Amino acid sequence: MRPDLRPPAFAGITLILFRREFMARLLSPWLYTVASAACLVAWLYGGGFLQTFETESVLVTTDPLLVLNIVIVVFLAVILGLRLASSIAGEREHRTLEVLIVGPVPYGAIVMSKFAAEVCIFALLMGVYFAYLLVAQPLGAGVIGMDDALGAGRMPASALPVLALGLLVSAWARSVLMAVVIYLSVVVLLVAVEVVSFILNSRPPDQLTLAEAYIRNGLNGLDTVIGPISAGARLTDLVEAMAAQAPLSLTAIASALALTAATLVAATWVARLRGTFA
Amino acid sequence: MIRRCLWGLRLLLAPLLLACPLPAIALEPEQREVIVISARVWDGYQYQETFIPSTRDEMTVVAGHPSVITFVRTLEYYWPLSRQVYVDFQRQRDVIEGTLVVRQNGAEVSRQALGVFSILYPDGAINGNGQILWNDDARAAHAEYREQEAAFARDFTAAQRAHSAYEQELLRAGAAREDGAPPAAIAPPPPLPTPSLRLVTAPQPGFELALAPGDYTMALENGGATVPGTERRVRAVDLLGTEALVADVVPAERWTRPLASNASTARIYARPASVFYLTLMDANQFTETDYLPVVSPQADSVAGRKLWVRRKPSGETDLTLAWGDAPQPLVRSPLKVDQTRGTSFGYTVRATREGETADLDAFTVAVPSDPGATRGTVTLDGDGALPFEREIVVVHPRQASLGLGLALLPLAGFLAFAAWRHRIQSRTAHSSVTAD
Numbered sequence: 001m002r003p004d005l006r007p008p009a010f011a012g013i014t015l016i017l018f019r020r021e022f023m024a025r026l027l028s029p030w031l032y033t034v035a036s037a038a039c040l041v042a043w044l045y046g047g048g049f050l051q052t053f054e055t056e057s058v059l060v061t062t063d064p065l066l067v068l069n070i071v072i073v074v075f076l077a078v079i080l081g082l083r084l085a086s087s088i089a090g091e092r093e094h095r096t097l098e099v100l101i102v103g104p105v106p107y108g109a110i111v112m113s114k115f116a117a118e119v120c121i122f123a124l125l126m127g128v129y130f131a132y133l134l135v136a137q138p139l140g141a142g143v144i145g146m147d148d149a150l151g152a153g154r155m156p157a158s159a160l161p162v163l164a165l166g167l168l169v170s171a172w173a174r175s176v177l178m179a180v181v182i183y184l185s186v187v188v189l190l191v192a193v194e195v196v197s198f199i200l201n202s203r204p205p206d207q208l209t210l211a212e213a214y215i216r217n218g219l220n221g222l223d224t225v226i227g228p229i230s231a232g233a234r235l236t237d238l239v240e241a242m243a244a245q246a247p248l249s250l251t252a253i254a255s256a257l258a259l260t261a262a263t264l265v266a267a268t269w270v271a272r273l274r275g276t277f278a
Numbered sequence: 279m280i281r282r283c284l285w286g287l288r289l290l291l292a293p294l295l296l297a298c299p300l301p302a303i304a305l306e307p308e309q310r311e312v313i314v315i316s317a318r319v320w321d322g323y324q325y326q327e328t329f330i331p332s333t334r335d336e337m338t339v340v341a342g343h344p345s346v347i348t349f350v351r352t353l354e355y356y357w358p359l360s361r362q363v364y365v366d367f368q369r370q371r372d373v374i375e376g377t378l379v380v381r382q383n384g385a386e387v388s389r390q391a392l393g394v395f396s397i398l399y400p401d402g403a404i405n406g407n408g409q410i411l412w413n414d415d416a417r418a419a420h421a422e423y424r425e426q427e428a429a430f431a432r433d434f435t436a437a438q439r440a441h442s443a444y445e446q447e448l449l450r451a452g453a454a455r456e457d458g459a460p461p462a463a464i465a466p467p468p469p470l471p472t473p474s475l476r477l478v479t480a481p482q483p484g485f486e487l488a489l490a491p492g493d494y495t496m497a498l499e500n501g502g503a504t505v506p507g508t509e510r511r512v513r514a515v516d517l518l519g520t521e522a523l524v525a526d527v528v529p530a531e532r533w534t535r536p537l538a539s540n541a542s543t544a545r546i547y548a549r550p551a552s553v554f555y556l557t558l559m560d561a562n563q564f565t566e567t568d569y570l571p572v573v574s575p576q577a578d579s580v581a582g583r584k585l586w587v588r589r590k591p592s593g594e595t596d597l598t599l600a601w602g603d604a605p606q607p608l609v610r611s612p613l614k615v616d617q618t619r620g621t622s623f624g625y626t627v628r629a630t631r632e633g634e635t636a637d638l639d640a641f642t643v644a645v646p647s648d649p650g651a652t653r654g655t656v657t658l659d660g661d662g663a664l665p666f667e668r669e670i671v672v673v674h675p676r677q678a679s680l681g682l683g684l685a686l687l688p689l690a691g692f693l694a695f696a697a698w699r700h701r702i703q704s705r706t707a708h709s710s711v712t713a714d
Contacts, residue, residue: 032692039685057552058529060537136681141674142652206360
């Protein structure tokens with residue numbers, strides 16, 4: 001075989017697909033709409049923060065951006081996960097997955113390229129958000145310093161499992177509609193479990209009704225089983241860190257990255273199992 | 279037919295009605311006789327009284343400082359409203375005698391017989407520095423304390439009598455003066471004796487637990503055999519170096535509700551040209567999982583969460599306040615809060631006048647109105663002082679229109695780019711059609 005006709009290796013194929021995916025996303029109005037939406041959320045939040053000083057003269061807090069950062073990270077995670085949920089299912093629905101596979105392109109390369117492109121978009125959006133905080137100063141002139149703006153630097157790791165979950169759903173679904181419905185249902189369910197569990201656990205036991213106490217014990221039991229593999233639990237790590245007024249621990253970051261890697265492996269396996277046909 | 283139906287209905291309803299529970303008339307929990315640990319635990323500053331129910335098989339104590347425990351046979355019950363276990367020491371409190379044996383990894387660490395202890399608080403129970411006294415020392419100190427208290431009561435009564443006699447003498451002298459008698463020189467009575475805060479608790483039976491950090495097991499032995507129900511695990515936690523200086527920020531408009539600023543990361547955000555007051559407190563900083571099991575064995579603690587326990591107002595009197603590169607001294611001063619007159623709410627805070635009792639002993643911080651001043655720091659300088667630094671951020675108004683415009687910039691930029699690209703493509707297509 002002539003050297004110039006030799007097919008590229010796995011990394012080469014992944015890079016080619018990644019460039020295609022990334023450029024397609026860059027030219028999509030989605031990216032810019034989401035970027036503007038994130039900045040608008042920050043602007044509205046800043047308005048609320050400043051409104052506080054109409055009635056109060058002093059406020060004590062470790063980081064006024066903490067809640068906003070969590071909202072932005074969760075918002076971007078869910079939106080970008082939704083886009084990933086429609087990615088492989090979309091290829092399958094439009095029969096382009098079949099073309100890729102006979103290329104031949106390994107399933108692993110497809111999964112990795114789509115995920116890497118979305119992670120880069122995520123990083124880009126976070127960059128836009130940081131830049132907006134520094135330039136627009138939505139909390140008041142001079143309130144946000146460089147350290148404050150970069151305070152959310154560790155947070156995106158907690159969002160990666162949600163993105164990978166989108167890809168896992170997409171690897172299994174036969175159509176975009178099915179993928180979107182399943183993804184949203186799973187995310188809503190996971191978030192609901194985490195929110196209810198967090199609320200019940202944060203209340204003193206003597207203020208719980210018997211039914212609430214049973215639900216709390218049930219959810220805590222469930223958490224020991226599904227907690228380590230739940231993308232929702234990784235987002236809860238952010239909220240727990242906020243409640244403890246402490247930065248996200250390295251253990252939480254490591255567990256989020258491990259869950260992401262495991263989900264990507266599972267997505268590759270499921271995509272191969274499911275095949276190319278819708 | 280109808281009679282048969284009614285009979286059938288009765289047969290159906292009878293078991294249902296029997297199955298219905300009778301309404302509870304009162305909630306009296308079931309009590310059971312168990313062995314619990316009654317404890318006087320050292321919490322890093324003072325002794326606190328607590329108990330470890332029979333349902334908990336682990337006790338946590340502060341390492342390096344003695345705590346005192348007693349095994350007590352009592353009535354224990356679960357109270358569903360607070361979801362906690364309580365004991366009824368009033369109805370039954372039988373101290374179990376024996377020898378306390380503490381082991382670590384199977385090896386015996388200590389063995390002691392039941393003793394008698396008192397706690398000596400030299401400066402009062404709320405000012406810390408409690409010391410445990412044992413056996414004869416405890417009895418002697420308590421007897422001495424009782425004598426001192428009795429002597430004080432006698433002196434106080436005598437002084438009160440002298441004051442009453444003095445007041446009677448004044449009244450008599452006044453009446454005599456009205457009748458034209460010459461002024462009488464009446465000697466004032468001696469001042470009332472100052473009560474002592476020193477306290478020695480009554481001697482009680484107990485075992486001393488003074489352990490190095492680590493995990494242990496303990497049990498009570500009697501006649502060479504372990505007393506059933508007294509086996510417990512003991513965790514001794516190291517709480518050294520937990521001292522901290524924390525601040526309370528008192529807003530000018532809400533002086534009764536201070537805002538806690540416990541860590542140096544807890545920044546103070548203030549409106550320009552506002553005034554707030556800063557008070558410093560000596561505190562201890564713990565992690566919940568170390569501290570809560572010591573003082574509240576039944577409380578749920580959150581791993582990793584920090585906890586600050588305020589002890590007493592700090593004696594620090596000088597701080598440094600810097601806006602930019604211009605440090606200035608900040609002196610603690612007594613302040614008086616005056617309610618505004620009339621029926622409206624409101625008050626003013628001012629320096630106390632001579633003879634007035636201060637409502638607030640605080641550092642007054644005036645926030646500049648200059649838009650150039652955005653950040654300041656309050657620091658404590660001095661050798662040996664606990665580290666203290668708080669950042670103050672002045673919240674100036676924002677440029678709302680600019681913020682909104684920048685937020686919409688990504689979308690607007692994309693739309694402009696898309697329109698430009700569309701225009702170029704249309705022009706190219708038009709050129710090719712014309713060329714054809």
